[in-house]
Amino acid sequence: MVSTSGVSPLDETREELLREASFSTEASGREKAQEETGPARSLLVFFLGVEGFAVDLAHVRRVLRPDRIARVSGAAPEVLGLMNCQGEVLCVLDLRRILSSGKETAPPAATEGKFIVVLRHGEKEAGFLVDAVRDVMELSASSVHAVLDSVDPSRARLFEGTLAYGGQFVGLLSPSACLNP
Amino acid sequence: MSTRSVDLLVVDDGVALRGYDCRDVVRVEEVAGEPGGYLVRLGRLGSSREVACREVIGSVALAASEIRPVPEALRERIPGEKPWAVGLTVRGMYLLY
Numbered sequence: 001m002v003s004t005s006g007v008s009p010l011d012e013t014r015e016e017l018l019r020e021a022s023f024s025t026e027a028s029g030r031e032k033a034q035e036e037t038g039p040a041r042s043l044l045v046f047f048l049g050v051e052g053f054a055v056d057l058a059h060v061r062r063v064l065r066p067d068r069i070a071r072v073s074g075a076a077p078e079v080l081g082l083m084n085c086q087g088e089v090l091c092v093l094d095l096r097r098i099l100s101s102g103k104e105t106a107p108p109a110a111t112e113g114k115f116i117v118v119l120r121h122g123e124k125e126a127g128f129l130v131d132a133v134r135d136v137m138e139l140s141a142s143s144v145h146a147v148l149d150s151v152d153p154s155r156a157r158l159f160e161g162t163l164a165y166g167g168q169f170v171g172l173l174s175p176s177a178c179l180n181p
Numbered sequence: 182m183s184t185r186s187v188d189l190l191v192v193d194d195g196v197a198l199r200g201y202d203c204r205d206v207v208r209v210e211e212v213a214g215e216p217g218g219y220l221v222r223l224g225r226l227g228s229s230r231e232v233a234c235r236e237v238i239g240s241v242a243l244a245a246s247e248i249r250p251v252p253e254a255l256r257e258r259i260p261g262e263k264p265w266a267v268g269l270t271v272r273g274m275y276l277l278y
Contacts, residue, residue, distance in 0.1 A: 070274035073196035076258035081197075082267060082274055089267045089274070091252035126254035181258055 024062040041144070043172070045165055046117060048096050052170040053133070054163060059175040061125065063119040063133055066092070066111035076181060080129060083116070092116060095128040098178060101154040121175040128178065139163065144172055184213055185245040189268065191275055192234035200275040202226065203240055220271045230262075232278075241275075248277070253254060 047117040069081040069092055078097040083090045116127040144161040148169065151159065161172045189200035190209075205226040212218035212233070221232045248266045256263055264276035 071197045072255065072259070072276060073194050073199075074259055074261065075255065076260075079255060079258050082252070082255065082276075084269060085275065087269070089249045089269060091250055091255040091258075093254065124253050126252065179254060 013044065016148070024128065040138045040140055042136060042138050043163075044117065044133065045132040045137060045170060046115070047132045048099070049106045049131055052165055052168055053082055053095075053130075053173055054137075054165065054170050055117070055119065055173045055175060057136065059119050059121055061120045064116045066114060066116050066129065069111060078181075080111070083127065085127070090116075090125075092127040092129060093178075094128055095178070098128075099155060099158065101152070114125065119175045119179060121179050124179045126179055137163075137165070147171070186242050187245075187248075187277075189241045189243055189275065189277065191238040191241050193218070193236040193238055194231070194233070195235040198238065198273060198275045199232070199234070200238075200241065200277045201232070202244070204276075209237055238266065241268075241270075241272075243270065243275075243277075251276075 043054040044057050044060050044063075045052060045054045047053070062083065067083055067085075069083050071081045072079055079118045080094050083092050104154040111129060115130050115133045117130055117133065118125065118127045144163050146161060147156050147159045148162050151171070158174060158177045159171045160174045162169050164170070165171055188203040191198055191200050191207050193199075201221065201223060204232060205223050207222040207229070209224050210220045210222065212220055217235050219234050219237050221234060221237070223230050223232065226274050245269050247268055247271050251267055252263050264278050266277040268275040268277055
């Protein structure tokens with residue numbers, strides 16, 4: 001039996017089967033790709049000067065504008081002070097100083113126009129002063145590469161890896177290492 | 182609602198405000214020859230110690246609801262004597278020693 005369109009019901013059935021097969025092949029290909037590349041990670045991208053950094057969004061509790069920060073005498077140089085964060089006391093740290101591994105002797109950073117990224121790892125929490133918060137991006141775990149060899153070893157412990165963002169390498173920070181002195 | 186409170190002697194150490202339990206204060210001395218310099222002698226309740234400060238602000242009654250724990254990220258970045266709490270008030274923030 002031939003239909004008026006010239007395509008036999010058998011051909012139509014075969015085409016349908018092929019379409020379905022092709023669809024399921026594509027779907028299984030996607031699953032396979034995901035298995036190969038690992039689950040997607042959501043990252044917050046921010047900048048200190050021209051240098052970009054990222055951190056896993058799972059560890060970001062909030063992003064704030066700096067308010068009045070009470071200084072603390074006798075604390076480590078990376079401690080900018082304490083901030084009232086909706087009735088809770090937040091310790092604010094100077095990420096630039098942490099990344100300089102104590103080599104930077106510049107006075108504490110000005111906070112105007114900047115952001116505080118509040119990170120939590122386990123029970124430990126702190127706010128990190130950054131210059132600009134740029135983006136939230138998703139990428140597969142396989143897109144995260146090893147820490148670049150050119151990174152100073154004392155600084156390398158602060159990173160989980162490296163990734164490409166907007167034509168430059170961005171360091172993926174380890175929240176645990178940044179929170180622990 | 183808790184009505185407990187602690188009376189603090191608030192001093193300015195030149196960088197930050199510190200609060201000491203008034204019951205622990207033995208006396209406050211002005212350091213001779215140093216304008217604005219004070220020495221707070223403590224130890225009525227525990228081990229005796231002295232704290233130099235630039236200015237004595239005064240005493241403040243801090244309600245229990247205005248007391249917060251010291252963030253761990255700060256505690257481990259303070260060598261030596263560590264504060265036991267943070268006073269969080271509309272007037273400011275004090276580290277309590």
